[in-house]
Amino acid sequence: MKTLLDKVILILLAAFVFVKHFKDMQLVIMIFVMVTAAFLTSYLRMIGNKFSLINKIFVLIAASICIFIPKAVFILPIIIYEAYFDRHYGAGLISFVAIINAFNLFQPQEIIYITFIMILAGYMAYKTDVIDKNRIHIKKIRDEGEIKNELLKHQNIIILEEQDKNIYTAQLAERNRIAREIHDNVGHMLSRSLLQVGAMMVVHKEEAISQELKDLRNTLDTAMNNIRESVHDIRDDAIDIEISVNEMLKPLESKFNLNFECDVENDNMSKEIKYAIINIVKEAVSNIIKYSDNDSVDIRIDEHPSMYQIIVRDYDSLGHSKDSEGEEVEIDHRGMGLDNIIKRAEQFNGQAYFTKGNGFRVFVRLGKNI
Structure with missing residues (x-):
């Protein structure tokens, strides 16, 4: 113009x-x-x-x-x-x-x-x-500035998410520490007190004293049970699927290319489901450590409306696995570790399948309603 x-x-x-x-x-x-x-x-x-x-x-x-x-x-x-x-x-x-x-x-x-x-x-x-x-030049600077601002916003979001994750991890660690200290200190003191009261009941058999000691023992038993339940509740709340699986994957980091994706609502899961998922992944990872000669491992844990889905697979990224047989085929022969996975799946009205092709694949479904 x-x-x-x-x-x-x-x-x-x-x-x-x-x-x-x-x-x-x-x-x-x-x-x-x-x-x-x-x-x-x-x-x-x-x-x-x-x-x-x-x-x-x-x-x-x-x-x-x-x-x-x-x-x-x-x-x-x-x-x-x-x-x-x-x-x-x-x-x-x-x-x-x-x-x-x-x-x-x-x-x-x-x-x-x-x-x-x-x-x-x-x-x-x-x-x-x-x-x-x-x-x-001004338009270029403005465009570069907008790109940098977008990158900065993205980096800030990542930093905030990382901070939230670190805070959450620290909270879980603190819960575990408190539960451990209650169990080790208060729990042991109550156990010792119960033993002492029991010994006193043997020594002092007078009816008046015996009844008071019996009431004291019942109170200590109730306190002991309450503390035990509280410690278990704290530990159950402190279980995080993603953090737990990441911990058990550390031995694989030096040998395998890892890809782990976890899409579950940790707060809405029962402790039984949490323990089942963690133990299933643990069995699968243990098999990979023992038997796999491949170079890559994929792990996916997904939540669906009526079930949880777990997939653990080791494979050769170039398709040259020694187990490669073209298409994946289901296997029937299995050891104790795979049998444990099947039993855990059946406890939650689920199924477990094992296939081999390029590597080995564990596929598990767990029902939400037992």
Whole structure:
């Protein structure tokens, strides 16, 4: 848009002179030629690089025509303007040859005026070029800034999620520590107190004292049971499927490429389901450690509306597993570890399947409703 405005200004400046030399139809034709040249060159440059050569040829031909038709020198400011953008130094040189060639046709002050407009055209082209480059540079900086902001937001989200995960892990660890200390300290003290009361009941068999000791023992028994239940509840709440599986995968990190995905609502799971899933994965991982010669392990734990799904698979990433038999086939012969997986699945109205093809695959479904 800026280039078209510049060219309109150049045409208006040139009009102060060429209206004296063209009359009637010639004037109309001259105005039409200048306007057409101005808009055509801008259009060719705007639509892309594949038309830049056509634009250069057009500018060169227009400059050359001005040598043979001196009256056409009024179009030279437009040619100079385009020559600057195309870095077409040949067209610029021909333009100045054309203005020198027109000395005999125009008065000196008119030649000077046209030359001034040509120089002004070059300056206007330079300023417009600088503005366009600055606009592109600013847009690039703005786009890069938006990209960096998006990356920063994404990184902040990751950091916050990691912080939340660390806090959650620390809370679970603290729960386990509290449960362990209650069990080791308070639990042992209560156990010792129960033994002492029992010994006192053997020594003091008087009815009054014996009844009080019996009441004390019942109170201690109740306290012991309450503490035991509380400790179990704390430990059950502290069980996190994803953290537990990640812990048991550590021995595999040096030998296998691991891919672990866990999509379950840990808070809504019963402790029995948690223990079952953890033990099933533990059995599968134990088999991988003992028997697998492959290089990759995939583990997926997914929650569905009516069931939990567990898939543990070891395989060769290049498809060269020694167990490779083309398509996967279900196996019937199994050891104690796989039998344990089947029994755990059956406890929750589920099924377990074992297949081998490229590696070994454990597929387990556990029902949510026992």
